[in-house]
Amino acid sequence: xxxxxxxxxxxxxxxxxxxxxxxxxxxxxxxxxxxxxxxxxxxxxxxxxxxxxxxxxxxxxxxxxxxxxxxxxxxxxxxxxxxxxxxxxxxxxxxxxxxxxxxxxxxxxxxxxxxxxxxxxxxxxxxxxxxxxxxx
DNA sequence: GCCAACGTTGGC
DNA sequence: GCCAACGTTGGC
Numbered sequence: 001x002x003x004x005x006x007x008x009x010x011x012x013x014x015x016x017x018x019x020x021x022x023x024x025x026x027x028x029x030x031x032x033x034x035x036x037x038x039x040x041x042x043x044x045x046x047x048x049x050x051x052x053x054x055x056x057x058x059x060x061x062x063x064x065x066x067x068x069x070x071x072x073x074x075x076x077x078x079x080x081x082x083x084x085x086x087x088x089x090x091x092x093x094x095x096x097x098x099x100x101x102x103x104x105x106x107x108x109x110x111x112x113x114x115x116x117x118x119x120x121x122x123x124x125x126x127x128x129x130x131x132x133x134x135x136x
Numbered sequence: 137g138c139c140a141a142c143g144t145t146g147g148c
Numbered sequence: 149g150c151c152a153a154c155g156t157t158g159g160c
Contacts, residue, residue: 007158009157009158031143032143052158052159053158053159056158056159096159113141113142114142114158115141115142115143115157
């Protein structure tokens with residue numbers, strides 16, 4: 001079981017929308033590093049859902065429902081997508097400020113590489129986040 | 137709205 | 149294959 005962090009601007013696709021949809025195709029990734037992370041996802045891996053720009057906090061988790069396959073919205077055919085389901089809202093969203101303040105979390109990949117939209121999360125980081133979010 | 141970081145593009 | 153120019157992302 002691996003953990004990931006996926007980012008979305010709430011204006012583009014929010015967690016509230018995810019909760020309405022129950023599951024969704026994670027399309028639109030156009031960055032090789034992010035796409036490689038999508039490729040590495042296995043069924044039932046857990047992804048933390050982060051709101052960038054507006055909110056700047058982890059608002060919940062989703063679960064991988066379908067592994068990497070071609071993204072029909074990519075006309076070049078270079079990039080793929082996964083499908084995620086089962087949104088679970090954080091009881092307490094975890095803000096970026098809190099993450100940067102936390103000894104374990106401040107070294108997370110997505111903090112260091114702020115532009116990477118899909119990034120790996122270590123087991124220790126995941127455990128900490130789940131606890132802080134009230135999802136443990 | 138600004139700006140730093142950084143990925144991508146295209147000329148050579 | 150290098151590198152400058154450019155575009156985009158995202159925090160502040």
